[in-house]
Amino acid sequence: MRQTPRVRWGEFAIESLIRVIGFSTVGFVIIIFLFLLREGLPAFAQINLDNLFGTRWYPTFGLFGTLPLVLGSALITITAIVIALPLGVATAVFVREVAPNWAREILKPMIEVLAGIPSVVLGFFGMTLVAPIVRETFGAPTGLVAFTGALILAYMSLPTIISVAEDALDAVPKLYRDAGLAMGATQWQTIWRVVVPAARSGILTAVMLGMGRAIGETMAVMMVTGNAARMPLGLDALFRPVRTMTATIAAEMGEVAHGSVHYHALFAIGIILFVITFLINLAAASTMFRKRRRGGLR
Template identity: 60%
Template sequence: MKAQRAALNERIINSLIKLAGYSSIVFVGLILIFLVREGLPALNDVSLKDLFGSRWYPIEGYFGILPLISGSLLVTVGAILIAIPLGIGTAVFLSEFSPSWLRNLLKPIIEVLAGLPSVVLGFLGIQIVAPFFRRFLDLPTGLTAFTGAVLLALISLPTIVSIAEDALNTVPPAYRQGALALGATNWQTAWGVTVPAARSGLLTALMLGIGRSIGETMAVMMVTGNAPVLPSGLNALFLPARTMTATIASEMGEVATGSPHYHVLFFIGIILFLISLVVNLTASSLSLRSRKRAERLLS
């Protein structure tokens, strides 16, 4: 009787897990259908040449989204360049070099920071970070793409550190012990053995951090200056910029439903959806390749 009840419970749990998995796929599909239904009419309202133009000024009928795409890429790439070395370095320190009492203290703090609302970080960015960069770099304004990149790096750091540190901890202790037995130092063991062995998890952490940076809205809307200007040169990093997410958040509430402006905003949402899809597919592909390479080495 107990065995039958346990088998029934197992089937129910398996069914619920499958239902949750299938429902998530259905929800994502419905979101995509809604975006396509509301966004594709933009191709009828605005010519493709004007849609990918260099000027965004909807009041006068200019719907060029290139400044928004380039602004998002500028801020995101800047955040990645800051977050990757800091995130991986912090994860390696926590996993390989820090004493246990320090690790037990810092890990919960990092996980709490991962759940901090982005609007709070945006408020801190306006009050502290932007004025600091304006004075330190002698800029006309502190609301620039660089400020947004720094803030996005701080937002994505807890995610990268937490997942990367978990990936490093899953590396079998025998790997470290074997390297140390061959005469390698702790530093050589960490960067020559542990990090390559955890490559799959580290790539996943980086891709999730990138995804968090691309999809961030409130923080970048508050600290980047929201100027839809096409970047020209490296100095564009220290000038105001506007991202796609900030544009949707700031203009969707005031636009007339069914207007060309309305459809273009949903078209921007389609582009964001595709970028996130590419990032996730790339992460899955790299993770699968690393896992297969590790299995071949072990076999």
């Protein structure tokens, strides 16, 4: 069967269009990364590495130590995950394994709505409601501390963790549940000893995606963590103000002179953040890949 030139040309046009759109997505990522490098790399040349990875961030005095910011981000992200992981997994187990069908139908969309709440709203919520509670409960001088930020971030990463973990539980074959139950394990023992371990790589992916979400979050964090660029060391670090990488960039970018050392330093923070989130996503992707290779298990 011969095609008319018209059809062939239309086919070609659509194919090329799709190809261009597809490649442009990759292109944009590369362009953004190159832009980040162009603006950020000079900082590594202009600022002493001792200074850049030092413990003091006072740009006005030429001190560009990013360590407190990196540790600040790490502290609240890890705390957030420590809070969100048990809650998220427990919720996923409830939604998938325990809740009756009608409850699942209500819960799943609600959890998805949770993901859509703008972060500034959560920040406001954290400032006005959570911060006073934290201040009073823990006797901190102010409620705008790392712990408040971690609570808000935990709340923000929950929808991601729940829905990815729930998918992982859903992918566990019924055969495993049957095997557990048929051996006289209770429902709880079956969930805890069979289903959750079988879904562990998916749950790990959920945690890492939640982490990626948490570490990149800016607005809510900037509103509730107090933004003091101090080293978050010592036992009380959780109940002192901290400043994250994201909040620093967002707060200071508006007031720096284009092309100044400070300007490049902010982009250098951007590069560090990019590398960290890239590594987290890479780890998440590789566990997913491993899972697929093993035929959907582990």
